[in-house]
Amino acid sequence: MPELIFPLDSTKSFTEQAKVGHNRWHPEIPPVATVKPGDSFRVHCREWFDGAIRNDDSAEDILNAPLNRVHALSGPFAVEGAEPGDLLIVDILDMGPIPDEDSGPLAGQGWGYTGIFAKKNGGGFLTDQFPDAYKAIWDFSGQTATSRHIPAVSFVGIPHIGLMGTAPSHELLAKWNARERALIETDPNRVPPLALPPEPDGAILGGVPESEFDRVAREAARTAPPRENGGNQDIKNLTIGTRVFYPVFVPGANLSLGDLHFSQGDGEITFCGAIEMGGFVDLHVDLIKGGMEKYHVGENTIFMPGRTAPQYSEWLAFSGVSVTLDGEQRYLDPYLSYQRACLHAINYLTTFGYTPEQAYLLLGAAPIEGRLSGVVDIPNACATVYIPTAIFDFDVRPGSGTPYRIPEGTNVPHASAG
Template identity: 25%
Template sequence: MWLVLTGAIATSLVLIGWSFWFSPAHASGRTYRVLSVPGNVIWGELFKPDSPPILRVQSGDRLIMNTVSHEGILPDQGDTTEFLTAGGIKREDILPDQIRVKAEVPKSGPGPHVITGPIYVEGAEPGDVLEIKTLALNYRSPYGVISNRHGRGSLPGEYPENNAPIYTKVIPIERSRDVGIFKPSNGLPDLEIPLKPFMGLMGIVPANVEEAVNSVPPGNYGGNVDIKDLGVGSSLYLPVQVPGALFYAGDPHCAQGNGEVALTAIECSLTPTFELVLHKDMTLDTPMGEIEDAWIAIGLDRDLDEAMKKSVREYLRIVNEKYGLTKPDALLYASAAIDFEVSQVVDIVKGIHTLIPKESFKALQAE
């Protein structure tokens, strides 16, 4: 169930936490607040076609959605409070939702992610396209965590060293300067990591239930795509597979390097503001991104070479359809002027993406 609230009443209930008990999600006009309380999240898997939605919205509605980072609450990190305070975080700064999720939400899948949702979009049907606009991203806590686990990451078996099960580091966040503080383990001076928050996991429910059993691999439904350019001002376009689309989000990041080679980014809890837009006159077979000055062509596959091929093919499709350039010409142009990047190599299904600068094709007549 959810409760419709408006104006100052809605605001006050959010601030004092009453909605924490009254409703999984509530609305003020066409902007909806979605809380990361136990009834609104799952842990380790994706939602399925028969998952009951916590909220139903119209195309164009907005969501202010609380999300929870899984880092700091996973079993191999022990007691959450002890883990974070040992990393220099004050007890009073620990996000209560992390503590509550760990205590009350069963870990129902093999993945690590805590995922908020699902949201039913009225009128969405298979064959449509759902656009997820990220309008804002707000930090929920002054810390994040980076981890490397045995058997995971880009160098499994080599790191963590000495066959250790995990090597992990708490990263204090200085919001006033938008940096994370990385403290080397051997006493060297602190390093600063510029923050560039984004949601690592945004998706809709896959029609194939088997694809939903693990939150880690991304797919044509989106999910854990881990593309750092999908921050504020971006759009992610996804092909709808089930009625209502059933949107969800999780895996919030403060900063990530392309490749995500250790295993995680700076994982930190965020509150994104999304706008969901349904496109009935658009078709897609695979996720596509957009930022103000570029399109993002995405390739996903367990084989990195195949992911590269898929990203190139998607680049060719975008440039051909939007600017009229033939695919043979677009391929030659890319070889001289377009960079293809490794999004991540750690999510079972690997990712390659490319930014297609709109400025590069301004001389061509868009269709």
């Protein structure tokens, strides 16, 4: 086993650990450990809410989820010799739920969760159709996930890292804050908001000195979106065997990671759409000196997907085009097209007795495939969502017989947003 350089004690909160991570991006957050090019090492990760979401049959914790405290990131980890302009090579060697802990109050101890966030507290891809909070608990048995809240389905998870990235420079951080502030100002009262500005309340900044804490907290960027440094990309293929090439913006690169998922559908459409968990990650790092200019990687990451793909070969696919629910024609709008494809899939699954909320949670958690299928046939973009048929305990395909009905009485926890 590689050396463990960032341990987490499951009996303590994220801020009570021997080494404290962070939940904001800022170049002045000091590294908690230093590794060398060619090193392999192990990192423990806490699920993104640090235990705020519980294994129960209530969605009140999702309704009141403390979004100002996410994401709980492990790191930063400095890489000896890394300089701005380099490319940091990160290989994901292994990962999984919390080792040797198959029960307990933390997601990753034999279970995980998926949530539909309330429109007033985060929202999601289909927030206008699903404005309230809902939750599904998933139990892990080896590589397989099942849920007491969504019956008659089971699937093989593809554990992956939802969030990993390098620290921004001061110049890049200022660019992020300026452009996101300008976006917010176009509709400052929008619910959910257009972007999340720096928020000192709830900031965790690792080893930033107390004398500098308030200033850094006012400047530090939230971790919600993906940006030039990688960040919260939520790509289900960033799994075992993946190689990622990250731009380096500060000396040491200062790599951080967290937001582990047991499984996820493309798009993580409920916002908390993956099966969230804590766990461990084994990494190997190396450098390409001057790699940003050499390979024209000035913004965002490139990666070689992991060797673990969805364990399925047969799919039922749904398409959507860029026409609103009210019948308004939009021009080649792929975001709207994917929304419509997801809504068609949700509507179809209600045929078998699932509630729309159960179907929505399932699309976020199961390894569905989302594809942009057509972008030239004006005026309609076409997007498709592929659902693996083998995840169901019954034949989900259309047929001449009477559709199967799941047992009545099972539903997902619900909390009204008011």
